[in-house]
Amino acid sequence: xxxxxxxxxxxxxxxxxxxxxxxxxxxxxxxxxxxxxxxxxxxxxxxxxxxxxxxxxxxxxxxxxxxxxxxxxxxxxxxxxxxxxxxxxxxxxxxxxxxxxxxxxxxxxxxxxxxxxxxxxxxxxxxxxxxxxxxxxxxxxxxxxxxxxxxxxxxxxxxxxxxxxxxxxxxxxxxxxxxxxxxxxxxxxxxxxxxxxxxxxxxxxxxxxxxxxxxxxxxxxxxxxxxxxxxxxxxxxxxxxxxxxxxxxxxxxxxxxxxxxxxxxxxxxxxxxxxxxxxxxxxxxxxxxxxxxxxxxxxxxxxxxxxxxxxxxxxxxxxxxxxxxxxxxxxxxxxxx
Numbered sequence: 511x512x513x514x515x516x517x518x519x520x521x522x523x524x525x526x527x528x529x530x531x532x533x534x535x536x537x538x539x540x541x542x543x544x545x546x547x548x549x550x551x552x553x554x555x556x557x558x559x560x561x562x563x564x565x566x567x568x569x570x571x572x573x574x575x576x577x578x579x580x581x582x583x584x585x586x587x588x589x590x591x592x593x594x595x596x597x598x599x600x601x602x603x604x605x606x607x608x609x610x611x612x613x614x615x616x617x618x619x620x621x622x623x624x625x626x627x628x629x630x631x632x633x634x635x636x637x638x639x640x641x642x643x644x645x646x647x648x649x650x651x652x653x654x655x656x657x658x659x660x661x662x663x664x665x666x667x668x669x670x671x672x673x674x675x676x677x678x679x680x681x682x683x684x685x686x687x688x689x690x691x692x693x694x695x696x697x698x699x700x701x702x703x704x705x706x707x708x709x710x711x712x713x714x715x716x717x718x719x720x721x722x723x724x725x726x727x728x729x730x731x732x733x734x735x736x737x738x739x740x741x742x743x744x745x746x747x748x749x750x751x752x753x754x755x756x757x758x759x760x761x762x763x764x765x766x767x768x769x770x771x772x773x774x775x776x777x778x779x780x781x782x783x784x785x786x787x788x789x790x791x792x793x794x795x796x797x798x799x800x801x802x803x804x805x806x807x808x809x810x811x812x813x814x815x816x817x818x819x820x821x822x823x824x825x826x827x828x829x830x831x832x833x834x835x836x837x838x839x840x841x842x843x844x845x846x847x
Contacts, residue, residue, distance in 0.1 A: 607731025
């Protein structure tokens with residue numbers, strides 16, 4: 511087993527400096543709150559419209575147009591985080607993981623990975639008798655809007671948790687710390703979801719670890735964005751399973767969970783709260799660690815540290831001592847950056 515090496519996206523971010531893990535956490539909390547406020551403004555407007563139309567202050571049911579609108583609103587969180595990385599951390603968008611090399615291929619591969627992974631979890635549920643699937647009629651137009659909404663929503667969470675937070679942590683901390691802390695934060699983001707359990711939070715932590723390792727192995731964020739989006743879309747809008755306790759949208763299949771076997775199907779939270787997902791994600795993590803190889807989407811580019819063109823990312827690894835190799839660039843040059 512081997513941890514991924516630091517891809518160019520991390521080394522380029524490290525060229526702009528970095529902070530200890532506890533400071534990065536405090537900064538992340540502030541950025542996350544601002545991002546949630548930005549996403550909450552259009553969602554509040556949708557909530558107001560829904561309340562006026564139904565005459566209920568807190569509606570008992572949320573129509574598809576509200577859910578789809580809320581998914582699209584998550585794009586504002588992406589904008590907030592990218593602006594923070596660009597103008598506060600002085601990081602190029604490539605250091606977030608949006609690299610143009612093989613972007614389309616990486617996105618399509620990630621979409622396939624997300625689809626296959628969740629389909630495997632559903633297969634386990636069916637084989638254990640904890641879930642049955644039945645076909646149903648659905649509105650194709652609304653279904654496609656859900657797809658577009660989840661493409662935005664999945665990207666938003668990956669930008670926040672992996673492209674921004676994990677990479678920020680990795681600039682000056684061990685990669686294992688960056689992976690675990692960012693994954694734990696991702697899990698805690700779901701702590702107030704309906705039907706949440708300890709196993710559900712653990713599974714979301716596993717998803718975060720898998721996505722983080724996948725990003726580091728592939729050297730870009732495109733694949734993880736697609737994987738996350740399709741994982742959610744297939745879950746709620748192909749199999750008709752509640753997505754992290756938030757319910758399901760229109761789908762060609764309707765899943766019925768066996769209430770006697772919630773340990774497998776996750777109960778009210780959805781499959782993400784069951785052992786089927788635990789198994790699939792554990793296998794996925796092992797495959798990334800033992801089978802998948804590091805693949806740089808592009809060669810490391812010369813990036814200056816502290817404005818000094820004589821020091822570049824290729825010559826500086828902020829945690830090279832993990833491998834017993836000394837840095838070519840001085841630590842002082844990073845601290846002053």
